[in-house]
Amino acid sequence: MSDSKPITMTASQAQERLPDDVRNDIYAALLSGAGIRNIEETLNHEMQATGFKATLRAYINHLLRVEGVSTFPEILQRVEAKVLHDTQAAKNKDAANGVNGVNGHSSESDDYNLALPTSVTKEGAKTVVKELNKVCEITADTK
Template sequence: MSSSQAQDRLPDHVRNDIYAALLSGSGIRNIEDTLNHQMQATGFKATLKAYVNHLLRVEGVATFPEIMAKVEAKVLHDTQAAKNKDAANGVNGVNGHSSEGDDYNLALPTSVSKEGAKAVLKELDKVCDITAEEK
């Protein structure tokens, strides 16, 4: 498959074949392990747990859908704020410090996405042929 074909949406049967291949081996598990390790190593998981506890104990959020909505919104907000701040400062990544007194910085660390992408590519390389067109 060429890179231009890969940029188009994959047909359902091809995507399903890739998922089946990843699920039949250790591909999905390896990707999960990589992401889990990176989130643990950067402190993201500990901060996420503390934020969920805060939602339950302090803010009185009572249902799983409410927690998920608040967590998703916070991750998106904090990650975008970190990107904007880093772009303005000419810096890449997240330094792990809280911003503006917020005790729960849920900006997704750059290493999580970088290492996650590497893991996905490594596992995809095992189940399909990925080639890039030279320009």
């Protein structure tokens, strides 16, 4: 834990967009201790454990070798679009109780499911809250 004074705010202030100076203070507090490293380690562990990182690596190889993508910005754009698409498709599939909404369209890149695993978001969020609690103090509104 950092030796600095905790950042204090009310619950309603914590729900609003934080002013830049407060946000920077939070970042600085997380960086001064192990907060950012702990968050990063949790996310890295969960992505490795679920196979997400291996699938991501395979998809990038596919983009380079099969689809001829040759620049980093294009790889980044394609990966980001695929993660968003696959994650949304997984949510829609869950909402429709197993009915896939892909309309029968398929491509070779569909062999790589880059839906962000639920455990990554759940465990990541738990760690973020835990680390924020170390550097922030949220008080109850007294109105």
